[in-house]
Amino acid sequence: MNIIAFTQSTFSIRSGGHDFNVNHSSVGQAGVLIDMINFNQTTLSTDKKTMTIGVGARWGDVYQALNGSGVSVNGARSPNPAVGGQTLGGGIGWFSNLVGVCAASVVALEVVLANSSIIRADNETNSGLLWALTGGGPNYGVVTSFTYKTLPIDNMWFESRLYTPDKNQLLLNALVTYNEMAINETKANIIYQLSEDTSSPQSFVGFLYLDPVERPSIFRPFYDIPQHSTRINSTIGNLAKLASFYYNPVYPQTPPSREYVVSMPHAINNATYQESYAAFSIYSKQAAAFGAAMNYGSQPITPSAVQASSQTPLNLTHVNQDWVHVTIEWNSPENDARSLELMQRMGESILSSAIRHGADLPYRFMNDAYNGQRVLPSYGAGNLEKMWSIAQAYDPKGVFQRLQNGGWLLSRA
Ligand SMILES: Cc1cc2nc3c(=O)[nH]c(=O)nc-3n(C[C@H](O)[C@H](O)[C@H](O)COP(=O)(O)OP(=O)(O)OC[C@H]3O[C@@H](n4cnc5c(N)ncnc54)[C@H](O)[C@@H]3O)c2cc1C
Numbered sequence: 249m250n251i252i253a254f255t256q257s258t259f260s261i262r263s264g265g266h267d268f269n270v271n272h273s274s275v276g277q278a279g280v281l282i283d284m285i286n287f288n289q290t291t292l293s294t295d296k297k298t299m300t301i302g303v304g305a306r307w308g309d310v311y312q313a314l315n316g317s318g319v320s321v322n323g324a325r326s327p328n329p330a331v332g333g334q335t336l337g338g339g340i341g342w343f344s345n346l347v348g349v350c351a352a353s354v355v356a357l358e359v360v361l362a363n364s365s366i367i368r369a370d371n372e373t374n375s376g377l378l379w380a381l382t383g384g385g386p387n388y389g390v391v392t393s394f395t396y397k398t399l400p401i402d403n404m405w406f407e408s409r410l411y412t413p414d415k416n417q418l419l420l421n422a423l424v425t426y427n428e429m430a431i432n433e434t435k436a437n438i439i440y441q442l443s444e445d446t447s448s449p450q451s452f453v454g455f456l457y458l459d460p461v462e463r464p465s466i467f468r469p470f471y472d473i474p475q476h477s478t479r480i481n482s483t484i485g486n487l488a489k490l491a492s493f494y495y496n497p498v499y500p501q502t503p504p505s506r507e508y509v510v511s512m513p514h515a516i517n518n519a520t521y522q523e524s525y526a527a528f529s530i531y532s533k534q535a536a537a538f539g540a541a542m543n544y545g546s547q548p549i550t551p552s553a554v555q556a557s558s559q560t561p562l563n564l565t566h567v568n569q570d571w572v573h574v575t576i577e578w579n580s581p582e583n584d585a586r587s588l589e590l591m592q593r594m595g596e597s598i599l600s601s602a603i604r605h606g607a608d609l610p611y612r613f614m615n616d617a618y619n620g621q622r623v624l625p626s627y628g629a630g631n632l633e634k635m636w637s638i639a640q641a642y643d644p645k646g647v648f649q650r651l652q653n654g655g656w657l658l659s660r661a
Pocket of ligand 1: 303325337
């Protein structure tokens with residue numbers, strides 16, 4: 249970092265490279281890429297209460313390292329992203345309805361500052377920096393490890409089902425009922441995607457229950473909807489077992505696919521879901537006309553998840569909510585502009601429905617947002633100001649603000 253500051257070089261930091269936005273974790277020939285891939289060690293404490301995890305570890309490797317320990321960590325639901333960027337964005341995990349966003353489980357971290365000093369932050373030392381790095385992005389230093397609290401949870405129940413697009417409306421109705429039922433439920437979690445692709449079934453719902461109980465009644469709004477096939481059969485197993493079905497350590501591929509995303513959280517509200525999905529249906533047909541594929545994703549967040557995240561900078565509203573996100577994937581650079589425009593229009597449609605029905609929320613999820621969205625301001629003026637003062641205290645020359653190539657920077661918020 250001293251050399252970068254002395255030479256005033258443009259730089260980027262990369263842990264897993266899964267950020268959807270160009271230049272957030274990449275830099276051209278004229279800059280320095282700090283690739284954290286080899287900072288991937290995992291150490292479970294002897295009392296098994298915490299695990300220190302190098303930022304370059306993929307979550308799938310972490311779950312494998314925990315296999316047989318009898319404890320779990322609230323990391324990403326997908327095993328593919330790395331711990332670094334995923335945690336810096338707050339993060340949604342399989343245990344979020346129980347213990348909040350992933351970063352809410354971080355009790356300590358190690359970070360390299362702009363002047364090359366290496367410091368630790370925890371609740372006693374540099375506690376403001378710990379707070380800022382539990383969702384406040386890449387503004388303060390290069391994180392080398394996060395220490396996560398573990399959970400005394402091992403075997404759970406999970407299953408994942410695939411559906412043809414003619415079931416999407418039933419799945420949407422079931423989602424609304426499920427969210428109303430699950431408002432006080434901390435053990436249930438779904439992973440949910442709708443697609444209008446008729447060439448092969450792409451809509452799916454994955455169920456996870458934190459006890460080893462097969463097909464618990466909380467998911468009953470979904471059980472009777474005819475599925476096309478199962479993605480994962482009904483299984484009692486731990487995180488390593490679950491991750492083994494999804495883990496693809498070579499992702500992102502070379503050459504990478506072109507992918508974009510919009511984050512549009514809203515309160516649980518039937519009319520907002522129905523109107524948003526109607527808009528998605530129109531836009532995904534427009535996307536399909538030039539060979540692009542769109543997916544609608546639901547990520548329910550209960551009030552207990554909000555409460556358990558209150559020590560992070562995210563400033564979530566205390567209501568039952570869904571961090572809806574829509575993705576688009578395409579191949580040819582000539583379709584870049586229209587793909588981005590479709591995503592922006594999609595986001596605007598969800599927002600205007602939410603506003604119409606009093607369901608709009610200020611929060612935008614960093615891990616699912618496109619770089620035109622105002623993520624850090626969505627944390628509230630007070631938290632934005634606090635994050636600025638912490639960044640200035642630890643990086644008085646503004647190296648991370650001025651020289652970083654991209655990312656969710658306070659200077660660009
Ligand atoms: C297939 C897929 C599945 C996903 N599943 C989930 C999920 O289940 N839950 C969830 O919350 N999110 C999920 N995401 C979103 C993902 O968390 C974000 O894309 C996140 O940014 C990825 O982290 P990374 O380290 O892989 O990314 P990177 O692209 O390496 O980093 C993201 C940002 O963080 C900065 N950064 C990275 N490491 C450091 C560091 N050590 N110090 C300082 N700054 C750093 C980078 O400069 C960049 O700005 C998923 C994304 C994909 C593509």
